[in-house]
Amino acid sequence: MPVEVPKDKWPGAVRVVTIGATASEGGTRKSTVTVGGEKAMPFMHFEGEIPHRPVVALEIKDRRPDDWSPLLLEAWGDSVNDPADWARAAEAAGADLILLSLSPTDPDGNAATPQAAVAAAKAVLGATGLPLMVFGPGQADLDNELLVPVAEATKGERIVLGICEDKNYRTIVATAMANGHLVSARTAMDVNLAKQLNILISDMGLPLDRVLMDPTTGALGYGIEYGYSVMERLRMAALQGDAMTQLPMIVTPGAETWKTKEAKVGEGVPSAWGNWLERAINWETLTAITLLESGADVIVLRHPESVRRVRAAIDDLMAVTETA
């Protein structure tokens, strides 16, 4: 019996966003990353074009993160002591791009300085040819203080600056505009908040093909279903033609997962949780896969084995075997 499959017809499409610039484009990157452009819900190749594969970023820090799980410190070994080494290790582990996330303090507990932030960003750019994202510690004022000099010192590289949120978007967007960078716009698990921030950013004159949106997602077991559904709704709105939601989505399952007890802690937990390392990697991978299914374009991870697993899943989901 020939079955006629109903196809969803979408009038809209997600914008195409390119991260990084090569020498001919005014930067120094050996490769760039292009995401977005979807004309259908995630991986529905049979009814609309999915021109660019989702990409995987690895998060590294500007200095050894003593508060990270021992599992992560073990996986990265000595490279965590130097951002350039760490970036090279991340590239070797299969990252499509690097997220350098800046610490709020130096190893002695003094507030982070713009000089150190710039040095770290430059060291990473020197160590790898991959495109770069640089995120501040997540405190609006400190983010501004650190990210503006980083943006100026890396002019033309088309790096992604974050976190750009309602409290500090003016400063971050202004420096992105002045220095040819992109921003990652973060809002708290809400379709309208996401849309509103995109409008504010767009009103400042930054073209929306230089904006990624981070809808914020919880980890598996810690509210992932909210982020999951917000992402599905944002993507449907984009495909229906709502211009202010037509941005590729960036998600951070690495940071979310490694905050949870399931990933972070190995002792004093129930035996029904099983082997620590494998549980932690499953937690990060399954969080990532679930968000991939709801429309993630850039997935930021922390453990190299999770990168391998998520990349394999993306290979599989982008292999168009039948178009019905």
Place this chain on the structure above:
Amino acid sequence: MPLSGIQIYKLLPQTNCKECGFPTCLAFAMKLAAKQVELSACPYVSEESKAQLSESAAPPVRLITLKSDGYEIKAGNEVVMFRHEKTFYNKPGLFIRVRDNEAASDISAKVASIDAYKVSYVGMELTLDGFAIEAVSGDPASFATAVGTVRAASRRPLILISHDPAVTSAGLQALKGEQPLVYAATSANWEAMAELAKQHNAPLAVSADSLDDLADLTEKIKSKGVEDMVLDPGGQDLITYLTRATQIRRLALKKNFRPLGYPIITFPCRAGEPARESVWAAQAVAKYASFIVLDNAAPEAVYPLLVLRENIYTDPQKPIQVQPGLYEINNPTAEAPVLVTTNFSITYFSVANEVEASGLPAWLLVADAEGMSVLTAWAAGKFDAERIAKAVKQFGVENKVSRKRVVLPGHVAVLSGELEGELPDWEIRVGPREAVDLPMFMKQAL
């Protein structure tokens, strides 16, 4: 797909006889569409219309039930493509595969330990659902023995896997009075399998490598009198499953396409390695599977899947709540501070995660705010001084701490005066608005 009032009206006698209790046939049709009356209230409706109306009232994805002595698993009856459109109803069953050529003692031990597995998640006990016994031996007697061995070690529902009707029959004989899932009918064996399913009143899984072939098979099997079916869309990779499962759900919901209006079974156990198996299973949980067959029953693989299933199948129309109470974070002593928040799960997790990650000990007092976040609950009058004071007393906070001091969320600083009135010997402090600022506040201000 349910018919509209107008479509139903066209099937009614249109005589406005009023015997149904409504002034017109159209009014009655509207009530029928809203499922507020029974069609039997109309004495004159034709048999033909009755048949059409009951067909349209049937759910687009048929409800299938597996039964064993003491357990029941329901699948199907889903009504949406995306969980935010309403909710997903029947959680997929997670089944662990057992092969009939394994030693009986191995099967017993494995099944007993998986049967006993339970893990606690936000106050719920999560378990696996049953076992899928695969006839690798090809021998009816060995299969029946294996089924008996599993049944002796666990009473959970079963899936019987074989393409040989003689083998399947032997397995079914060993499970008298149950409703296992028979896997699978194919283009080669469907007549004999349909006969067995009918004879034992068991749901029948149907396997084919394209939707066209699946639809052909289910129609043929239905014509033999088997109504309860489950679809195996086949495929050896993530994208094939995702594409076919989406198309099946969409045909059922959007087109009311009966030949594919059944729940789906999938086999991540065929992925070949445990890491890939978990990824397949996660996709299956999010995307429309009703029965998921796994090889890897290790707790570190199963626990995340059980949690994912809870998350995806929570009803988005209802806020998820945690149990109100006094929670210990980082082994607090009597000197540790008491932080107050609401019982909306995301609020609770945000606060608990930040404090836990900081390593600082604290008592987290979760007040019953009917599952709302701090500001929402405050605005709705569900998080006020009275409720907070009630929680302090109800959960015996003063017996746990030496210093009578509570920290309010910054967003409800306005409650501090009132709370002093309710708790006269307590010191009331106002904390930060956002959970992320709590560790800093605890270090510097407490």
